Amino acid sequence: MTGTPAGRRESADPRHPAPPAGQSAAGRPAGAQVWVGLAAAVAIMLSGCTAGGTDVPAGTAPPPSGGTATPGLEGPTPAVTRTGVDRPTLAEKIDAELQLPWSTVFLPDGTAVISERDSTRLRTIAPGARNGRAGTIGTVPDVVPGGEGGLLGLALSPDFANDRYLYAYFTAARDNRIARMRLEERGGTLVLGPSEVIFSGIPKAATHNGGRIRFGPDGLLYVGTGDSRRTEQPQDVNTLGGKILRITPEGRPAPGNPFGDNPVYSLGHRNVQGLAWDSAGRLWASEFGPDVDDELNLIVPGGNYGWPAVTGAPRREGFRDAKVVWPSTAESSPSGLEIVGDTAYLGALRGQRVWAIRLNGEFAGDPVSYFTREYGRIRNVSLAPDGRLWVLSNNKNPDFVLVLELPE
Numbered sequence: 001m002t003g004t005p006a007g008r009r010e011s012a013d014p015r016h017p018a019p020p021a022g023q024s025a026a027g028r029p030a031g032a033q034v035w036v037g038l039a040a041a042v043a044i045m046l047s048g049c050t051a052g053g054t055d056v057p058a059g060t061a062p063p064p065s066g067g068t069a070t071p072g073l074e075g076p077t078p079a080v081t082r083t084g085v086d087r088p089t090l091a092e093k094i095d096a097e098l099q100l101p102w103s104t105v106f107l108p109d110g111t112a113v114i115s116e117r118d119s120t121r122l123r124t125i126a127p128g129a130r131n132g133r134a135g136t137i138g139t140v141p142d143v144v145p146g147g148e149g150g151l152l153g154l155a156l157s158p159d160f161a162n163d164r165y166l167y168a169y170f171t172a173a174r175d176n177r178i179a180r181m182r183l184e185e186r187g188g189t190l191v192l193g194p195s196e197v198i199f200s201g202i203p204k205a206a207t208h209n210g211g212r213i214r215f216g217p218d219g220l221l222y223v224g225t226g227d228s229r230r231t232e233q234p235q236d237v238n239t240l241g242g243k244i245l246r247i248t249p250e251g252r253p254a255p256g257n258p259f260g261d262n263p264v265y266s267l268g269h270r271n272v273q274g275l276a277w278d279s280a281g282r283l284w285a286s287e288f289g290p291d292v293d294d295e296l297n298l299i300v301p302g303g304n305y306g307w308p309a310v311t312g313a314p315r316r317e318g319f320r321d322a323k324v325v326w327p328s329t330a331e332s333s334p335s336g337l338e339i340v341g342d343t344a345y346l347g348a349l350r351g352q353r354v355w356a357i358r359l360n361g362e363f364a365g366d367p368v369s370y371f372t373r374e375y376g377r378i379r380n381v382s383l384a385p386d387g388r389l390w391v392l393s394n395n396k397n398p399d400f401v402l403v404l405e406l407p408e
């Protein structure tokens with residue numbers, strides 16, 4: 001199943017190693033292939049100047065004069081710049097004995113609530129807990145784990161203090177769906193209320209289930225889906241696979257969506273598992289590529305991000321180029337995404353590292369990586385209320401949390 005453009009799993013088969021940097025992806029014109037390779041080469045030469053950086057793939061940096069991004073025509077002369085990202089430091093490793101954790105949200109009192117994919121449990125880690133085992137709230141009903149599916153993304157209602165709603169994206173018997181449950185505190189114990197499905201029908205498969213959900217600054221729920229290996233879906237706005245969706249807290253298509261009364265917000269995605277907003281309210285998303293071209297994208301409503309016609313940044317009319325392309329998925333395979341200040345952080349599964357990318361308006365600098373292969377596969381990164389970054393491992397042995405102190 002692996003080794004085909006539509007079939008790479010999160011855990012890419014080592015028998016099918018990714019091609020070297022700069023190798024052509026499906027549909028990439030020769031010119032783009034050359035500059036990606038050239039940019040990577042220049043970036044590697046410059047990487048010695050980058051504090052703590054160890055690996056620098058091709059990024060799309062602002063052109064020297066700046067400028068406005070145009071779909072498929074971004075920057076006449078891609079330049080390579082330093083990112084200026086200082087090294088995060090490890091403040092704490094919480095050996096909480098988690099089993100395949102997927103997503104973290106923080107309650108108003110600082111308690112972390114973490115989903116476990118296969119056990120379908122919701123775990124808790126109290127603020128200040130040091131090497132204590134995680135508590136368990138309960139399991140989410142109707143989850144049917146399998147392959148990459150199971151209990152995936154979590155989100156807290158923007159009005160959680162009043163409505164107490166916890167949202168969860170999960171794989172059920174026939175589809176991927178989103179439910180909400182009230183998370184009440186009774187006598188110092190968190191109690192999960194009945195599950196109310198608010199959105200269903202997202203296609204499921206053994207791989208490419210998407211799964212990230214997050215409320216945006218507009219109070220609407222954004223949903224990253226996967227193509228579920230149905231490669232005809234990402235380019236069809238009337239299907240839910242390979243999309244970023246935007247819905248109301250009740251599960252209706254958000255008013256003002258680009259395709260009318262339709263939950264689709266952007267299309268042409270392969271497997272979106274990271275969503276985050278920058279300080280100006282721009283939405284960015286991470287995405288698994290096939291054997292090549294993992295991506296960080298700047299999302300605009302109605303934008304078409306290419307899959308399966310193109311990957312990466314081929315400057316093909318009608319498609320939006322990725323802002324950062326990792327030609328070698330062995331170095332990345334990004335899942336969770338968080339933006340802190342002007343820096344985007346990504347957790348890399350196969351790449352087994354945390355990537356940091358300095359954002360500059362609509363442009364992204366060159367990624368630098370930290371903790372490479374020190375802690376295994378990384379599933380998610382989430383900003384905690386105290387300003388530190390919580391990193392979830394994905395190693396099954398069991399899993400843990402890394403708490404990172406971020407540079408000023």
Ligand SMILES: [Ca+2]
Pocket residue numbers: 268295305306307310311312322
């Ligand atoms: Ca793309």
